[in-house]
Every structure is written in C-alpha cells, then in structure tokens.
Amino acid sequence: MKRVVALLMENQSGALSRVVGLFSQRGYNIESLIVAPTDDPSLSRLTMTTEGDASVVEQITKQLNKLIDVVKVIDLSVEDYVGRELLLIKLDSSEEAEAKVISLGGQVLFKNDSILNAEFVGSSEELDKIVTSLSESNLLEVVRTGLSGISSTSKTLTI
Amino acid sequence: MSKEKLSGAEALMRSLQDEGIELVFGYPGGASLHIYDALFKQQAVQHVLVRHEQGAVHAADGYARSTGKPGVVFVTSGPGATNAITGLATSYMDSTPVIVISSQVKAHLIGTDSFQETDMIGVSRPIVKHSFLVQKAEDIATTIKKAFHIANTGRPGPVVIDIPKSVTDPDYKFDYSYPKDVDIRSYKPVEEGHSGQIRKAAKLLLASERPVIYAGGGVVQNDASEELIELVNFLNFPVTNTLMGLGAYPATGDRFIGMLGMHGTYEANMAMHNSDLILAVGARFDDRITNDPAQFALGAKKIHIDIDPASLSKIIKVDVPIVGSAKSCLRQLLSELKKKESRLDKEKIKPWLNQIQDWRNEHGLNHDMLQNPSPSGKILPQQVIQSLYKETKGKAYITSDVGQHQMFAAQYYHFDKPRQWINSGGLGTMGFGLPAAMGVQLAFPKATVACVTGEGSIQMCIQELSTCLQYDLPIKIINVNNSSLGMVKQWQDMQYGGRLSQTLYEDSLPDFAKLAESFGHVGMKVEKPEELESAMKECFKTKNKLVFLDIVVDQDEHVYPMLEAGMALDAMWLDKETKTWE
Numbered sequence: 049m050k051r052v053v054a055l056l057m058e059n060q061s062g063a064l065s066r067v068v069g070l071f072s073q074r075g076y077n078i079e080s081l082i083v084a085p086t087d088d089p090s091l092s093r094l095t096m097t098t099e100g101d102a103s104v105v106e107q108i109t110k111q112l113n114k115l116i117d118v119v120k121v122i123d124l125s126v127e128d129y130v131g132r133e134l135l136l137i138k139l140d141s142s143e144e145a146e147a148k149v150i151s152l153g154g155q156v157l158f159k160n161d162s163i164l165n166a167e168f169v170g171s172s173e174e175l176d177k178i179v180t181s182l183s184e185s186n187l188l189e190v191v192r193t194g195l196s197g198i199s200s201t202s203k204t205l206t207i
Numbered sequence: 208m209s210k211e212k213l214s215g216a217e218a219l220m221r222s223l224q225d226e227g228i229e230l231v232f233g234y235p236g237g238a239s240l241h242i243y244d245a246l247f248k249q250q251a252v253q254h255v256l257v258r259h260e261q262g263a264v265h266a267a268d269g270y271a272r273s274t275g276k277p278g279v280v281f282v283t284s285g286p287g288a289t290n291a292i293t294g295l296a297t298s299y300m301d302s303t304p305v306i307v308i309s310s311q312v313k314a315h316l317i318g319t320d321s322f323q324e325t326d327m328i329g330v331s332r333p334i335v336k337h338s339f340l341v342q343k344a345e346d347i348a349t350t351i352k353k354a355f356h357i358a359n360t361g362r363p364g365p366v367v368i369d370i371p372k373s374v375t376d377p378d379y380k381f382d383y384s385y386p387k388d389v390d391i392r393s394y395k396p397v398e399e400g401h402s403g404q405i406r407k408a409a410k411l412l413l414a415s416e417r418p419v420i421y422a423g424g425g426v427v428q429n430d431a432s433e434e435l436i437e438l439v440n441f442l443n444f445p446v447t448n449t450l451m452g453l454g455a456y457p458a459t460g461d462r463f464i465g466m467l468g469m470h471g472t473y474e475a476n477m478a479m480h481n482s483d484l485i486l487a488v489g490a491r492f493d494d495r496i497t498n499d500p501a502q503f504a505l506g507a508k509k510i511h512i513d514i515d516p517a518s519l520s521k522i523i524k525v526d527v528p529i530v531g532s533a534k535s536c537l538r539q540l541l542s543e544l545k546k547k548e549s550r551l552d553k554e555k556i557k558p559w560l561n562q563i564q565d566w567r568n569e570h571g572l573n574h575d576m577l578q579n580p581s582p583s584g585k586i587l588p589q590q591v592i593q594s595l596y597k598e599t600k601g602k603a604y605i606t607s608d609v610g611q612h613q614m615f616a617a618q619y620y621h622f623d624k625p626r627q628w629i630n631s632g633g634l635g636t637m638g639f640g641l642p643a644a645m646g647v648q649l650a651f652p653k654a655t656v657a658c659v660t661g662e663g664s665i666q667m668c669i670q671e672l673s674t675c676l677q678y679d680l681p682i683k684i685i686n687v688n689n690s691s692l693g694m695v696k697q698w699q700d701m702q703y704g705g706r707l708s709q710t711l712y713e714d715s716l717p718d719f720a721k722l723a724e725s726f727g728h729v730g731m732k733v734e735k736p737e738e739l740e741s742a743m744k745e746c747f748k749t750k751n752k753l754v755f756l757d758i759v760v761d762q763d764e765h766v767y768p769m770l771e772a773g774m775a776l777d778a779m780w781l782d783k784e785t786k787t788w789e
Contacts, residue, residue, distance in 0.1 A: 057393075058393065061340070062328060062338070062340065065329070065332065066332060069332050069333060073333045103520070103524075106520070107517065107521060110516050110517035111517050113516070113517075114515070114516075114517055116336070116337040116357060116391065116393060116394050117393065118393060119392060119393040120393075207392065
C-alpha cells in the first residue's frame with residue numbers, strides 16, 4: 049500500500065542528508081521525495097511516498113523522529129489527505145499538440161515554432177494517465193515533482 | 208559584569224571546563240594546533256595522549272561506561288577523524304555518551320580536497336546520534352552545551368563536533384559566556400512512562416505464572432539497578448541479563464538465571480522460551496537474543512520499557528510498549544504494584560522457579576572447573592575466568608575484547624554491580640578492551656581493572672601499551688591465548704567441516720611477555736594448569752604496574768551453550784555432541 053509521510057525539519061545544512069541517509073541506511077524504499085522551506089523560514093517541509101505495511105511505516109516515522117533535526121513527522125495516509133504533484137512536459141510544437149494539452153486539462157507555458165512546454169497538476173494516478181495519453185504525441189521530455197500532500201482533517205503539521 | 212574575550216580555541220577549552228570535564232583523550236595534528244595550544248595554557252582539563260585515535264575513542268567510551276559521565280575525544284582532521292570511526296560506531300551500537308571533537312581544515316578550504324581534509328560529518332553520519340559543523344567561533348559554547356545534552360540524555364549516543372581550524376583562530380577574540388540551559392525544540396526525551404500502560408503492565412505481572420524479567424544495557428546506563436532489584440525482590444520473579452546488562456541485577460542474586468541469547472545459559476533461554484510473560488527493560492530484542500524472531504517466546508505476553516520509541520515493536524511485536532526511562536518506569540511500576548500488593552501471590556510462581564532450577568541442575572554452567580583438570584592436560588579458558596574471579600573476589604572492573612574470551616568472561620565472571628563489565632556488545636569491536644581499560648583506570652585510579660582479551664584482539668590496539676606506561680596505568684591484561692581466532696574457528700569447526708580458513712596464527716605470534724616488558728611493563732607467561740592460580744595471584748599482587756599475563760589455553764575449546772541459527776531459543780548446542788533438538 050502506498051504511504052505518504054510528511055515531516056518538518058530544521059532548515060539548515062546537513063538536515064536533509066540525515067533524512068535521506070536514514071532511508072538507505074535502514075533499507076527503506078522511497079518512491080518520491082519533495083522538500084522546500086515553509087512559511088517559517090527556520091523550517092523545511094518534506095513529503096515522501098513509500099510502499100510498505102503499517103509496521104514498516106511506523107518504524108520509518110519513529111526513526112525519522114529520532115533525528116535531532118526532525119521536528120515533527122506524520123503519516124498522512126492513515127487519514128484523509130489530498131496529494132498533488134506537478135508534471136512538466138516538452139513536446140514538438142504543433143496545433144494538435146496544443147489542443148491535446150488543453151483537452152487534457154493542461155496549461156501551455158511556452159511555445160515557439162519547434163518547442164511547446166506545458167504543465168499539469170493532479171494526483172499521481174491522473175498524471176500517469178496524462179503521460180500515457182500524451183505518449184502518442186511527440187513527447188520529448190517529462191518531469192514530475194513527486195507528491196506533495198496535506199491532511200484533510202483538523203490535524204496540522206505545524207509547530 | 209563584563210564578558211571575557213576568548214578565541215575559538217580558548218572558548219572550546221573553557222566550555223569543556225564549564226561542562227565539568229576533567230579528562231580528554233586525543234591525538235594532535237595540523238588542524239588542531241590552535242586547540243592544543245589553548246589546552247597547553249590551562250590546567251583544569253587533563254589530556255591523555257593515545258597512540259592511535261581508535262584507542263582515544265574506546266578509552267573515552269570506557270570512561271563513559273564506567274562513570275556514566277560523557278567521554279571526550281580530540282582528533283585532528285582527515286586521518287585523525289577517520290581513525291575515530293570504529294570507536295564512534297562502537298559507541299553508537301552500545302548507546303554510550305561519547306563526544307568526538309574533530310578538527311577540520313580551514314573553512315575556506317572545505318570542499319577543495321585540501322591536505323588532510325575529510326568530510327567528517329558525512330563519514331560519521333550513520334553512526335552518530337547527532338553531529339555539528341561549527342561555522343563560527345561564537346557558536347562554540349552553545350554547540351558544546353547542546354552536544355553534551357544530546358549525548359547523555361534520552362537514549363545516549365555519540366556526538367561529533369567538527370570545528371574548522373579557522374574557527375579556532377587565536378587572534379580572533381569575542382565575548383564568551385557558557386549557556387546555563389539548553390532547549391532543542393525537536394528533542395525532548397520522555398522519562399515518565401504512560402500511567403495507563405504502567406497499570407496494564409502491573410496487571411499482567413500479577414496474573415503471570417511463568418514470568419521472566421529480561422534486563423539490558425539500558426538499566427545499567429540509566430542507573431536503574433536499584434529499582435530493578437527492588438522490583439525483583441517484590442515480585443520474586445527470575446531475572447536474566449543481556450550481555451550489555453550484566454551487573455544490572457547481581458549475578459550472585461537469588462533470582463538470577465544467567466545471561467540469555469546466543470551463548471546464554473540453558474536455564475535462561477529455556478525460561479524465555481517457555482514463559483507466559485516477559486518484562487523487557489532497557490533491552491532491544493536484538494538478533495543475538497531472539498534467534499528466529501518468528502519463533503521467539505510465542506506463549507509469552509510481552510511488556511517492553513525503553514527510552515527509545517523506535518526500539519518498541521521493531522523486531523518483536525509487544526503487548527504493552529512503554530516509552531520512558533528504565534528508572535522512572537520501574538519506579539512507577541513498583542508503586543503501582545505496591546497498591547495492588549494484596550493480589551500478589553508468590554506461591555503461584557513456585558512451580559516455575561522449581562522448573563528453572565531443574566533446568567539449571569540439568570545443564571547449567573559448571574562454575575567449579577578449577578577443581579577438575581581438563582582431559583587435554585591444557586588450561587581451559589573457562590578456568591582462566593574462574594581463577595580471575597576468585598583472585599579479584601568478583602570486585603574488579605572487567606573490560607573485554609571480542610570473541611570466545613568475551614563470552615567466557617560474560618558467562619563465568621559473576622558481575623554483581625552495574626558498570627563493572629565493559630565490552631563491545633553491539634558492534635563487536637576487537638581492539639576495544641585495552642583502551643577501554645585505560646579509560647576505566649583513569650576514572651578510578653585505585654580500582655582493580657582487568658582486560659580479558661585474546662591474542663587476536665589485543666594486537667588490534669596493542670600500541671596503547673605505550674600510553675599505559677606514560678600515564679602509569681596498572682591494568683592487568685589477561686590474555687586468553689589459543690593461537691587462533693577462536694570464535695571464527697568455532698564456527699568453522701561446527702559449520703564449515705573444520706576448514707580453518709585464515710584463523711590460525713601458526714608460529715607467528717610475538718612473545719607477549721617480552722613485548723610487554725619492552726614497553727616497561729611486567730610480562731608473564733603460563734602454560735601449565737597447575738601454575739594458573741599462582742600466576743593469577745602474582746599478577747594481581749603487582750599493584751603499581753601493568754601486568755600482561757599471557758595464558759596458553761586449549762585451542763579446541765568451544766563456547767557453549769550456543770543457539771542453533773534459524774530456530775527458537777530452546778534449540779541449543781550444549782557441547783560438541785549434545786544438542787537440545789531433534
């Protein structure tokens with residue numbers, strides 16, 4: 049089962065390497081990982097997705113909590129949450145390609161005679177479908193941010 | 208009051224003084240010259256010059272384990288830092304408070320592959336509780352304060368402080384003050400156990416008919432022995448200690464059933480396997496304890512007290528996990544039990560205690576081997592430990608290296624006090640014993656300190672014999688010499704058809720007695736069983752000198768009991784021919 053773990057950590061050098069190092073050190077498989085500073089500049093927020101049963105995720109959150117730089121950890125997937133990621137693509141520029149992007153709910157960000165850039169935002173599954181249906185067009189490059197998530201309950205990941 | 212102006216190097220030394228540190232182990236180098244100059248100009252902190260940085264960390268670790276106070280190490284950048292790594296990993300695996308202050312190249316040179324540069328923060332990351340790279344001199348005092356707080360609270364562990372040489376510049380002075388308090392928002396260890404969980408645990412304890420208390424290193428580290436003994440006296444339950452927990456409950460105590468696990472006693476392993484309730488305190492169900500986790504004590508409910516939430520239900524799913532310090536939780540448990548004293552039925556566990564006694568009578572360890580000469584006509588390693596125990600009246604600090612001698616010491620020396628037995632249990636670091644003994648002897652100059660070692664392990668840090676001379680450390684080195692890497696050889700004997708691949712020294716060993724003498728110590732060698740006890744006596748009679756007692760023992764002796772891998776705790780080899788399972 050897919051799990052989404054989010055955490056707040058000190059926004060300082062070395063913190064991210066401790067978190068990432070922990071995953072390889074303890075043999076946890078990470079599917080995606082996304083990190084950025086929060087509105088409180090002393091903190092960064094990291095979201096990771098992993099496959100595993102409840103006991104594996106429990107160990108991961110406990111081990112993450114042990115890191116001195118990690119301030120708070122939650123497993124978003126134990127309750128309702130929304131998860132979104134950003135997909136950026138590069139296509140051979142054409143009228144049809146542009147129409148396809150728009151029909152799939154994307155937004156064209158750049159266009160010239162040869163190149164077209166577009167963005168899509170959605171759940172990971174929606175983006176998988178979009179990539180599949182675009183693969184018939186001349187898809188030159190695909191980049192995804194990995195999942196970012198926020199809980200849909202009154203619980204907040206803040207300090 | 209005007210603040211004092213200090214340089215970074217001076218601030219470091221002053222911070223250590225303000226933290227109450229009296230002893231530092233280390234080895235100087237280019238990047239740490241400013242620090243060593245500041246060290247030279249003060250008297251409060253004594254420095255012990257080792258012969259290899261690994262020895263410095265083990266010595267600081269031995270100091271920490273025997274006193275409960277953090278051990279402090281100075282190393283230089285590059286090779287100084289990397290040589291400290293094995294010591295750090297040893298400390299990390301056994302959760303001991305050690306602080307390694309490594310010097311780093313000047314800040315502007317970091318990342319340029321400059322001379323003696325190593326990314327110490329990166330290299331040490333997986334084997335430290337935390338680490339700091341000090342960016343400016345003004346941060347030194349708060350960093351030291353935080354480092355000591357982190358190292359010695361919660362589940363203790365090693366902390367690295369990496370300080371670039373430029374940060375210790377003697378010409379840059381600033382206002383120094385040492386912080387009174389420390390507050391780290393993301394680090395608040397919980398001492399008190401959850402009262403609801405304590406109540407649940409008390410209920411299970413009172414209902415149990417076949418209980419075992421399984422106490423580990425956490426009880427020793429947390430100075431919770433008194434509480435453990437009080438609990439045991441109250442309940443009259445049998446107690447087993449882990450390798451790291453030896454001394455937590457006295458080995459000569461009425462309810463002690465020996466060490467458990469890989470080379471645990473028959474009765475301890477049988478009791479765990481057949482119990483209906485296990486109370487684990489400050490132990491972590493590691494693989495040398497559980498054997499196959501899927502077959503581990505299936506009939507037992509499990510209560511687990513540990514300061515580290517990540518230790519709970521990591522290997523073995525437990526029924527009542529309790530996060531908290533051993534000391535607090537045992538106190539809480541005891542007061543809860545006392546409230547329910549009327550429900551305590553000591554008769555109920557009598558058959559169980561009798562069963563354990565039967566197991567002991569059947570296959571318990573023989574503690575009287577000195578009386579019976581071995582058929583091989585050679586000294587047996589078990590006899591060495593029994594003679595050591597007899598001669599020191601069970602009161603010595605014993606450090607050990609790693610291998611068969613370590614297991615024999617754990618099995619046959621009855622440790623009655625916590626912090627008396629000092630060994631590398633988690634990492635299993637050969638070379639630990641002698642430098643660890645230095646740390647203990649420096650902490651307790653008048654105490655009897657013996658290092659039980661083997662001819663393999665001792666050669667891994669033998670250079671420290673020179674340090675022992677410089678600081679007049681009258682350690683007694685008990686070298687259980689079987690001319691082979693005994694524990695590996697035992698596995699090769701048992702599981703690899705006796706193919707002794709690279710485990711024999713043949714005729715390549717030094718004359719250890721002469722070697723010790725060349726370092727200015729006393730060297731002795733004994734080969735005949737009838738000379739063992741008199742040699743041991745003479746060794747400990749020599750009060751003010753280090754004695755290296757080289758004892759040639761039977762090479763073919765194995766450590767038993769020994770668990771059979773992949774099975775439950777009741778599957779043991781009891782000797783070369785006898786096993787407990789079909």
